[in-house]
Amino acid sequence: MTGTDLRGLYPPLEPDVVEMLDVGHGHQVHVEQCGRADGLPVVFLHGGPGSGCKPDHRQFFNPDKYRVFLIDQRGAGRSRPYGGVAHNTTADLVADLETVRVRHGVERWMLFGGSWGAALALAYAETYPERVSGLVLRGTFLARQRDVAWFFGGGANRLLPREWADFRAALGEPPVDDLAFLHGEAFSDDAARVERVARAWEAWSGAVVTYSIDNLGAAAAGPLDAAIAKTRIEMHYAHHRYFLDDNQLLRDAHRLPRVPSVVIHGARDITCPCESAWEIHRALPESRLEVLRTAGHLSGERPMIDALVRAADELAARLA
DSSP, rough: GGGGOOOOOOOOOOSSEEEEEEEEEEEEEEEHHHHHHHHEEEEEEOOTTTTTGGGGGGGSSSTTTTTEEEOTTTTTTBBTTTOOOTTHHHHHHHHHHHHHHHTTSSOOOEEEEETHHHHHEEEEEEEEHHEEEEEEEEEEEOHHHHHHHHTTSSSHHHHHHHHHHHHHHTTSOOOOOOHHHHOOOOOOSHHHHHHHHHHHHHHHHHHTTTTTTTTTOOOOOOOHHHHHHHHEEEEEEEEHHGGOOHHHHHHTTGSSOOOOOOEEEEESSSOTTTTHHHHHHHHHHEEEEEEEEOOOOTSHHHHHHHHHHHHHHHHHHOOO
């Protein structure tokens, strides 16, 4: 397939319904809907944790076929408190999804998640299999300790040695247990230390997720409050092992519903190595696995957009 044959996003569209849903313990979750009011329900699950939904996330779905829900998870995006980690666990995020489903009278919906969003999709589907009509998983993250270690000096650093050295130097050469150190720095009472770790993490994680993109150059630093919020949520989840038993998502894969499922992964993804996609595909014998040889981790890469739009169209036809 040539570049001119690749599918693009659907045209931009605005949400039809926007709400701030009170889910308790001081959290308000931003929920929006767009597309066809009586269409096939699908929920977009963003990554991070902590990244939030973006306007172009609406565009993976044919608005004449789908009723699209986009949810900013606790502490992320437009949800409040921004960067809040109290009462913010995987179980809480799963419960929030179920609250939204029940509130809007959705019997079953398709889960469309990437990276951490794929892990959350699996956690929800293993908890509420009867409420899931289909699965699209992109850049699957399984939240195992081996997956976390890969990002913290156990693999990705071997592909980006200069960026890893810069990351460690920016933090003053932290001790071997980088994750505990980073968590402590992110929640320090010293504003300068918090800024230092947020900027260092922003640079390192940005280098990893954009590894496959040619001639990108160094990304400009974003707003400090966003860097701090995202760093704190990511460190909160990683430090607490994503509030899951190790290998829980694969261990409990027998609970997943036997529904139309597509697993998509970039062969050049060094954020979440492709073995995770292979393992969840093996656990879901009915799933279709598509490995994109020229794509990495990000949903906005052209081969990935093409694959995701095709997958959404495929499931719309199969579930019609």
